[in-house]
Amino acid sequence: MHINPYGSDKASLAVGLVNADPGIDPPAMGELLRHYKTTRPTVDAEETADLLAWAAKLRVVFEAADLDERIDVLNRLLGEAAIQPTIARHDGEMTPHLHYSLDTDSTVKRVKARTATGLAHVVCASGGGRLGCCAREGCTTVFIDTSRNGRRRFCSTQCANRIYVADHRARRRA
Ligand SMILES: [Zn+2]
Ligand SMILES: [Zn+2]
Numbered sequence: 001m002h003i004n005p006y007g008s009d010k011a012s013l014a015v016g017l018v019n020a021d022p023g024i025d026p027p028a029m030g031e032l033l034r035h036y037k038t039t040r041p042t043v044d045a046e047e048t049a050d051l052l053a054w055a056a057k058l059r060v061v062f063e064a065a066d067l068d069e070r071i072d073v074l075n076r077l078l079g080e081a082a083i084q085p086t087i088a089r090h091d092g093e094m095t096p097h098l099h100y101s102l103d104t105d106s107t108v109k110r111v112k113a114r115t116a117t118g119l120a121h122v123v124c125a126s127g128g129g130r131l132g133c134c135a136r137e138g139c140t141t142v143f144i145d146t147s148r149n150g151r152r153r154f155c156s157t158q159c160a161n162r163i164y165v166a167d168h169r170a171r172r173r174a
Contacts, residue, residue, distance in 0.1 A: 010118025011039050011144055017115060018062060018142045019057040024048065027172070033111065040107055050108045056114070061119055062142035067128040074120055081112035134159050 013036035019081050020032060028050045035040035043051065059079055066072035081100075088099045101113035122144060130145045134155035141155035154160040 006110045007089060008118055008121060009120040012118075013111065014058050014061075014115035014119050015142055015144055017051060017111070018059045020052070022052060030153065031105065032073070038107065038111060039103070043107055047106075048106050051111060054108075056149055058119065059117055059142065062131045064131050068129060070123065070131070074116065075122060077112075077116045078120060081116040082109070083117060084111050091146070095099055136160075136163055 002050045009164050013033075016032055016036050020029070024032070025050045026043050026045055028052060029043050033043065057073075057080075057123050060073045061070055061077070064073060083100045084102060084105075086099050086102065087096045089096050100117040101110040105113070121129065129150055131153060132143055134141045134143070135153040136155075136159040139155060139159050141159075143152065145152040154163065
């Protein structure tokens with residue numbers, strides 16, 4: 001059971017991938033995947049390129065102009081990810097839960113399935129508005145809005161502060 005319905009590991013992995021440096025090398029990509037609890041996270045150059053191409057597609061989900069577009073894009077990605085739901089229990093230790101890919105699938109396939117379903121859960125649990133892209137011009141960082149009122153505009157307090165300071169200066173000049 002997730003305590004925060006918008007902040008699952010799978011959705012966080014999607015955010016991490018989209019925000020990854022496009023020049024990321026395979027060892028760093030492996031670290032990123034490991035950080036978001038991906039099993040068998042080691043990837044080669046070709047797999048890293050596949051994941052970066054996938055990340056570019058995921059970005060469109062965050063940047064979508066409206067909910068219709070967001071859902072269209074995400075539905076296409078769910079199809080492309082070739083989701084295969086199975087119920088898993090991890091040697092009986094945990095309560096049964098859904099997996100969206102097989103443990104035997106390649107790392108790229110599992111990451112595609114996890115990220116697409118992770119974002120789909122956020123969209124469905126939140127009414128669609130909890131995925132965002134930083135509103136500061138020149139910042140392309142995406143995020144999941146876990147704020148109470150769901151009106152977060154910036155990726156970080158640094159970006160928010162830079163806008164605040166710029167606005168303040170503009171007002172003083174005016
Ligand atoms: Zn599991
Ligand atoms: Zn930002």
